[in-house]
Amino acid sequence: xxxxxxxxxxxxxxxxxxxxxxxxxxxxxxxxxxxxxxxxxxxxxxxxxxxxxxxxxxxxxxxxxxxxxxxxxxxxxxxxxxxxxxxxxxxxxxxxxxxxxxxxxxxxxxxxxxxxxxxxxxxxxxxxxxxxxxxxxxxxxxxxxxxxxxxxxxxxxxxxxxxxxxxxxxxxxxxxxxxxxxxxxxxxxxxxxxxxxxxxxxxxxxxxxxxxxxxxxxxxxxxxxxxxxxxxxxxxxxxxxxxxxxxxxxxxxxxxxxxxxxxxxxxxxxxxxxx
Numbered sequence: 501x502x503x504x505x506x507x508x509x510x511x512x513x514x515x516x517x518x519x520x521x522x523x524x525x526x527x528x529x530x531x532x533x534x535x536x537x538x539x540x541x542x543x544x545x546x547x548x549x550x551x552x553x554x555x556x557x558x559x560x561x562x563x564x565x566x567x568x569x570x571x572x573x574x575x576x577x578x579x580x581x582x583x584x585x586x587x588x589x590x591x592x593x594x595x596x597x598x599x600x601x602x603x604x605x606x607x608x609x610x611x612x613x614x615x616x617x618x619x620x621x622x623x624x625x626x627x628x629x630x631x632x633x634x635x636x637x638x639x640x641x642x643x644x645x646x647x648x649x650x651x652x653x654x655x656x657x658x659x660x661x662x663x664x665x666x667x668x669x670x671x672x673x674x675x676x677x678x679x680x681x682x683x684x685x686x687x688x689x690x691x692x693x694x695x696x697x698x699x700x701x702x703x704x705x706x707x708x709x710x711x712x713x714x715x716x717x718x719x720x721x722x723x724x725x726x727x728x729x730x731x732x733x734x735x736x737x738x739x740x741x742x743x744x745x746x747x748x749x750x751x752x753x754x755x756x757x758x759x760x761x762x763x764x765x766x767x768x769x770x771x772x773x774x775x
Contacts (some may be wrong), residue, residue: 567681671748
């Protein structure tokens with residue numbers, strides 16, 4: 501806990517067996533109350549490693565995508581009373597040591613969201629981010645800053661901390677189940693008036709670390725541009741895309757039959773869903 505706030509780290513996992521232990525062991529347990537892993541039907545030994553380490557976890561019966569994984573992560577964390585939820589990828593690309601300052605920024609009451617930016621400082625290129633990914637990141641970020649009137653350094657980091665309020669109120673059930681979920685969520689935060697803070701975050705790119713193909717990266721970029729267009733439509737009052745509707749589906753409105761409650765030591769029972 502930090503100032504009486506329950507802090508839960510969630511790890512959306514897919515084929516993370518090689519890096520899970522190193523990531524988990526560097527989580528600051530003096531601050532973090534619980535760690536939850538959601539496995540998106542990995543083809544490696546991710547679940548076996550989680551069991552060996554005693555990490556509470558659930559498993560999707562089939563691969564549903566990065567966005568769907570996050571929805572499960574956040575529902576589980578909220579069900580067990582999280583005040584602050586921090587998403588940490590188990591691929592060891594983001595340093596777990598930043599959990600404490602990220603949580604502290606939310607505990608302060610000044611922010612509801614903190615993003616670990618790989619672009620602030622020299623994090624991205626110094627950490628080995630491929631140059632084509634860096635250029636694409638900067639171009640998309642520039643476009644979104646111009647369209648949204650913001651000055652964020654990065655819209656595409658997967659290292660994020662949220663207050664309980666944000667996760668309960670945003671229409672996250674309307675978001676895509678693939679990688680664009682992150683970008684949709686960030687634009688929802690901005691649209692609904694939440695303050696977003698950034699913290700400098702070094703990153704690590706190495707052989708065996710998770711990455712998406714060029715084709716999927718291209719699809720992601722197109723979906724980011726479409727999400728930006730939807731934001732502009734909603735802001736101009738020309739329409740109301742569902743992801744920007746206050747009455748859109750929230751986390752506990754979404755169906756979750758895909759989560760398997762395997763039972764057993766170290767595993768987290770499936771929470772009851774609300775109608």
